[in-house]
Amino acid sequence: MSLTLPSTRDESWRWSDLSGLDALAVAPATGTTRGLDSHWIGTDAAGGPRLLFVDGSFDDEHSRPGPVAVGLTEARSDHPLAKLATAPGWTLTVGPDGATPPGPIEIVHIATGGASHVPARIVLAEGAQASIVETYVGDGWANRLTTIDLGRSARLMRAIRIIQDSGFTSLRDEARLDAGASLVTTLFAGGEGSSRLDAAITLDGPGAFAEHGGALLARDSQRHDAAVVVRHAQPEGTSRQLWRAVADDKATASMAARVEVARDAQRTDGEQSLRGLMLKRTATINLKPELEIFADDVKCAHGATVGELDAQALFYMTSRGITPDRARALLTQAFIADALSRIGEEAVRDAFQAEAERWLESRS
């Protein structure tokens, strides 16, 4: 397969480094999975739905898909990476006022060295509810497309954890929300691999609510790159984009968050908060908040700041006996806490926070 990848001359890809993908696209997968049990957040005994994909292939033996249908999907995109995702994937359909079983549906994606391109489709009918947690681990290139269609007053919570040991994770979400629907997506990118996190969310009915954000932790030569567009097409919508990025060593973390407010989308309430923390001055953080507003009665707040750890707070903590490394870890964790606090399920939130803590503690 020959790849045609976007170039950094393309404005929306200027901070991405896709140069490793050509090699990853043809790299052989070893198929060896280790420590499988450690990737699930919920206990096996709880019996909730769980799906395992190894190199993009559904692993029937370790899964109990519950309401999720596995196979070819209707998800399609012309996004330069997501369009590759045409293999069999998964589809979750929940009927009117229906709900997935208590606790989240868990999906674990293990990459074992090669590339995988998996589409997914989530369709919630009017008043339906679902919660999904996805985890990306291993080595290789995991490329995913998720298309989401939320009916009136439907509610979807997503939490996505990217903790690959190496390689690349590229996610593309395309979501459409009908009136009063709610979509909350929280991402955590840590691990040792790089990522590109794309989303296009359209508030297509009055009073819809979309929240999309998360924490990006990058070190060594890692690159995390988030690019999100929220489009308010109808009035009285609310959107929140809260991102926290931490970059150490020679790593790069980038966040481009865009809000578009159409002419008819009066009384839109949009908020963007992009904050970067540089742990070393050799690191790079790029922030690009964008607002494009055609309606006249809107409230759109945006803030973008980059800084370093507060030297006064560090001294205060060390003067009380906390080691400098631990003080830095505590302050960094406090910095990203906002971004993870939106995860509704306590066990999931704890697992994400523990992942952040592990990243901070293993900092040399």
Added chain:
Amino acid sequence: MLKIENLHAEIDGKAILKGLTLTINPGEIHAIMGPNGAGKSTLSYVLSGRPGYEVTEGSATFEGEDLLDKAPHERAAAGLFLGFQYPVEIPGVSNVQFLREALNAQRRLRGEEPLSGGDFLKRARAQADALGLSMDMLKRPVNVGFSGGEKKRNEMVQMGIIDPKLAILDETDSGLDIDALRTIGGGINTIMRKPDKAVLLITHYQRLLDYVKPDFVHVLAAGRIVRTGGAELAHELEREGYGAIAA
């Protein structure tokens, strides 16, 4: 306990301390008074190891060990506590977590067992009660949303929980009303007035010394101690001003 000899220190190339000598023995409470810019805060920062301050001459030992050689967290573990003139706000880190981490980091460095969550909370509750801070406040982020007086009380709660050997209290009395001053003075006496502990109070005014009676009062001017006396010296300073005394 603390022996400072001929200490010279500068910040950004500007000499602040110019040959300061001071000895503090266990069981003693010392007060250092002096006009603005005399070097009082610099002394507290140099002793606690704040980055940016450079010692160019002289020495400071704490229980016979070179203090200036140690990192700030090592000085804390050795038993030194700095009460900040402007306690720092740390959003996202609760007082309880901060203090438990601090206390157990010190214990680890001293080769002691960490305190359990239950024992820690018991100790924290006792100190908070004594200083009129609620446990609810201790569960909030460090100093965030605290008034000036609450921040100073919190410094004393921290001191009580950490239980240091030597406390250097940098203008702990500034910004306090009379009631708070009494509470904090009482806290200092309860926590620190013991035969094996010592206190160095840094203050502009005599009023804290009404509650915490010093054994020695020193006048710091232009980076050196220019006069030493007993508690009565503070009254004399209050009456006559620094100009007359330090000249």
